[in-house]
Amino acid sequence: MNRNDRAIVALVMLAHGMVHTYELSIPIFVSIWLTEFDVVNLGVTQLEVTAATLGLVVTAGYGLFGVGALPGGVLVDRVGSRRLIGLCLFGMSASFLLLGLAPSVVVITLALLLWGAAASVYHPAGLALISKGVEERGTGFAYHGIAGNVGIGLGPLLTAILLLFFEWQLVAGVLAIPALVAGAYATRAQFDETAAVAADGGDAGDSKADSGVDSLAEFLGESKRMFAGGFVVVFLVVMCSGLYYRGILTFLPNLLEGIPTFRPIPLAAFLPAGVAEALGVEAGSGRTLQPERYFYSGLLIVGVVGQYVGGKLTDRIPVEWGIVGSFGVLAALAVVFLPVANAGLVPLLALGAVLGCFLFVIQPFYQATVAEYTPAGTRGLSYGFTYLGVFGVGALGGAVAGTILTYSTPAVLFLTLAGFATVGAGLGLYLVRQRGSRAEAGATAD
Incomplete structure (x- = not known):
């Protein structure tokens, strides 16, 4: 560099x-x-x-x-x-x-x-x-x-x-x-800010492929054209990913508080006497170590591995099958989460590691799918819609989770999350079939 x-x-x-x-x-x-x-x-x-x-x-x-x-x-x-x-x-x-x-x-x-x-x-x-x-x-x-x-x-x-x-x-x-x-x-x-554009050739940044859309009319026209094709299914896929992601993470620390494995630990008892005294933490102070917060953090740290694995797999398998497989695993994890969480610390830690991995394995797959189902000239616009689906529409997962936890039970929440993942897997299968149809059409044309 x-x-x-x-x-x-x-x-x-x-x-x-x-x-x-x-x-x-x-x-x-x-x-x-x-x-x-x-x-x-x-x-x-x-x-x-x-x-x-x-x-x-x-x-x-x-x-x-x-x-x-x-x-x-x-x-x-x-x-x-x-x-x-x-x-x-x-x-x-x-x-x-x-x-x-x-x-x-x-x-x-x-x-x-x-x-x-x-x-x-x-x-x-x-x-x-x-x-x-x-x-x-x-x-x-x-x-x-x-x-x-x-x-x-x-x-x-x-x-x-x-x-x-x-x-x-x-x-x-x-x-x-x-x-x-x-x-x-x-x-x-x-x-x-434009050094790479200049290096590629003086006015490369002025081409349609690089500049995206320049007016409201063009924005509306290109958006309509994108959603008239396969991108509409990809957009539904990223929505399912966002709803699952936000739905499971927003209240996860609070959900884990009720699990016996994660009882609060008095901080004074956890720290050596000298360290506790230096930090001003006295016995009976009420300060406690909340294990569920560290489980949550660890689950997210494992996501680094998931991102790497997912990125590598996008070069080795069709991205549509990657979406099907990732959503399938996420659906299964949602179904077994509560039984495993109540089975003890070791099974829960193993489940957390797999969940953290697959929450992020799926991201490179849908990012690569966006690139395959949109024209290069509006790639920036397509990723804008992708973030809208994942972070914007997907944010509703937090509201869904909160409503279910208030008026129903955690079991219903995890079944709902499994439903989001199942729909995502179904959409992935639809893309697999579409890919096969295009390949057959291309072979027939040849």
Whole structure:
């Protein structure tokens, strides 16, 4: 990599890790908010704080994270990636600072909406920056993905560790600092955003294949053309993935609290006497180690392996079969989750490792499928719709999970999640048949 490549990759790695650090720290706070707050005061009325109401709150923030990807992609072409990434980082910092000051669920909602709006612009900005500015593009994308997975795993782990010693408001405020520092770095970073385009040939960036859509009419026309073809099925596939992903992760720490294996451990008893004294943790202080938070973090860290395996498999098997197989495993895991969770620690740890792996194995498959079922000229637009499906529509998984946990049982939730995965597998089989039909048609034409 040359100097320009390294400067860009350093920024996008930092920002990508931050986005997913905050994204997946939120479910840990949800389990605290369920006990911290009793009502949502809306002025004219009050609502009881339940898994259903918090599910809607989290869905609002996560939903904006996905919905904002489409206008974010338009802004990238108007404002530039570096500036948008800086605004993203400062916005996420401000949102967690507001979260740390939140006296009520209403303010928590505003903080999560601010986070969703700020974070939504990152993926189109970061991916566009790599594609236009990094000459060793493949390496840049690889490092970018690794940084995202580090944030996915270590962000919740850092949050869980900080919550051992500090109240959640202070932890949220502390988490605001890294994004603030990263935002300051983004404003000072020096690089050429279009170096790779220039290297490929002076006006390459002006071609239709690179510029995407330039007007509302063109946007509507290209969108209609995409959804008239196979992409409509791919979009339903990514929706199923997002609904399963958000549905199982949003309340997972809270679900695990009720499992006997994860009883809280008094922190004073867990730490050596000298260490406990140095940290000011006294016996009877009420501070406890919450094992379910570390299980959740570990499950996400395993996702690094899943991403790598999935990426390798996309080069070795048809992506449609990869989607069928991945969803099939996810459906089976949802069905057996509760029985295995109650069978003891070792089976639960094994199940968590497999679940963490397959939650992320499927991502390279659907990303590669998008590329196979969309024209190169609107590839950026197609990935914008992909993020809308995964993060936007998929955010409803949190609301679905919260509603089920409030008015029904965890068993119903996991059966619902199995249903999402089963539908996804069925859609994958449809794509397999379509691929076979196209191959037969091509052979007949020859």
